[in-house]
Each structure stands twice: as C-alpha cells, then as structure tokens.
Amino acid sequence: MSFGKFGKVSYVSETKLQKFEQDLEAGKIMGTRCKTCGKLYFPPRADCTCLKGNIEWVELTGNCRLLTYSTLFFAPASFRYEVPYMLAVAQFDEGPTVLAPLSKDITEDEVKSGMSLKLIPMELAGGRVIYELRKP
Numbered sequence: 001m002s003f004g005k006f007g008k009v010s011y012v013s014e015t016k017l018q019k020f021e022q023d024l025e026a027g028k029i030m031g032t033r034c035k036t037c038g039k040l041y042f043p044p045r046a047d048c049t050c051l052k053g054n055i056e057w058v059e060l061t062g063n064c065r066l067l068t069y070s071t072l073f074f075a076p077a078s079f080r081y082e083v084p085y086m087l088a089v090a091q092f093d094e095g096p097t098v099l100a101p102l103s104k105d106i107t108e109d110e111v112k113s114g115m116s117l118k119l120i121p122m123e124l125a126g127g128r129v130i131y132e133l134r135k136p
C-alpha cells in the first residue's frame with residue numbers, strides 16, 4: 001500500500017501508514033506513539049526505536065512554535081514554481097518537531113523564532129494532500 005495522494009510529489013511507494021494520508025484528507029494531524037516507551041512521532045512511524053512495535057495513532061492539535069526557518073530561492077525541479085518559499089522547523093506543543101513550508105500568507109518580516117504556528121492539512125487541485133504552517 002502506498003501514499004497515493006500525500007505530498008506535492010510522492011516519494012513513498014510503500015507504507016504501513018496510509019491512514020496518515022486519509023486522516024489529512026479529513027483535516028486531522030496524526031502522529032504515532034509507542035505504547036511501550038511513550039515516544040511520540042511526527043510524521044508517524046510504524047515502528048519505534050525501542051523495537052517493541054507497539055504503536056498507536058494519536059491526534060495532534062497542530063499547535064506549535066517556530067524553531068527556525070530558511071527562505072529557499074532554489075528548489076528541486078518539482079518545486080521550482082514555488083520559489084521563493086520559506087521552509088520551517090517547528091515544535092508541536094506535544095513535543096515532536098515538523099519540517100513544513102510556511103504559508104505564503106506569512107511575510108518574512110513577521111517571522112520570529114518562537115512565534116505560534118499551527119500545522120494545517122490542505123488539499124491541492126487534483127486531490128493531493130499536504131500540510132503547511134500558518135498563523136493560528
């Protein structure tokens with residue numbers, strides 16, 4: 001089973017986590033938690049580093065804070081029409097970090113380390129699903 005719709009470009013041909021894509025379509029940001037050691041993952045992982053394989057799905061609020069970002073002026077061919085865009089690392093209130101584009105609604109002069117953001121699922125033309133960081 002693969003991600004048929006996740007991302008502007010699909011890099012994952014096989015996954016045990018297709019539910020992630022279905023939940024994004026439903027507007028949910030889902031991670032996984034290891035029921036043995038408690039480690040929380042985003043993006044979701046099917047296995048934990050403790051190797052117990054005892055994973056459950058957990059819905060995240062999407063609320064996070066900006067850790068850092070970069071403005072990209074050059075990008076891989078599939079993203080060349082998007083430049084320039086800002087790519088950020090943010091930390092969810094629940095702990096994990098996420099790498100995601102900042103919404104084009106956010107201007108570079110309002111970007112501040114520590115600012116509140118929310119990870120929002122969105123559907124693109126053609127039915128593909130992605131997520132981006134927006135102002136809450």
Ligand SMILES: [Zn+2]
Binds near residue numbers: 037
């Ligand atoms: Zn574990």
